[in-house]
Amino acid sequence: MHKELADYELMLKDAKFKVTKKRLRMIELFMEDERYLSAKEIQEMMNKEYPGISYDTIYRNLHTLKDINVLEQTTFSGEMQYKISCTDHHHHHFICESCGETRVVQYCPVQTWENELDGVKINSHKVELYGLCEACR
Structure with a gap:
């Protein structure tokens, strides 16, 4: 919202x-x-x-x-x-490199990365995926 x-x-x-x-x-x-x-x-x-x-x-x-x-x-x-800004919940974005359309990605990989990077504590992050949406492909 x-x-x-x-x-x-x-x-x-x-x-x-x-x-x-x-x-x-x-x-x-x-x-x-x-x-x-x-x-x-x-x-x-x-x-x-x-x-x-x-x-x-x-x-x-x-x-x-x-x-x-x-x-x-x-x-x-x-x-x-x-x-x-999207401040109501934690999420990431897919951004179309052609038209700029932005879609929310709910999955957050940080816990997986922390487990993989033995002993670290990740304090903040930003994940953005870039590509082409269906209309621009």
Whole structure:
């Protein structure tokens, strides 16, 4: 279950950031699109409503939203990509390298890896699988 826009507003306030129309619209864009998006894609979308919005403004806001866990970040196709954070349960993602579609992978291999790596304790991890979805194959 995803958060509502009001929940994200609260996250901004709790982190002592201004709640602006632009920031809320950026969050809405991510809520509407369940895939990773680049800063360039977000700038193109935002430019329709806020003509002339700078790439720097977009980039700074993406980092702010990532830092307060509104967004999660990955790198593929040689650039940083962002999507709305999935914080309701632990899982991983399959990401289509062509269209950017993202699917949840529920299985987590960490316990197997800890058993295989005798004596270690894994504190954190991120697993992402890359390939092509059915439509892009």
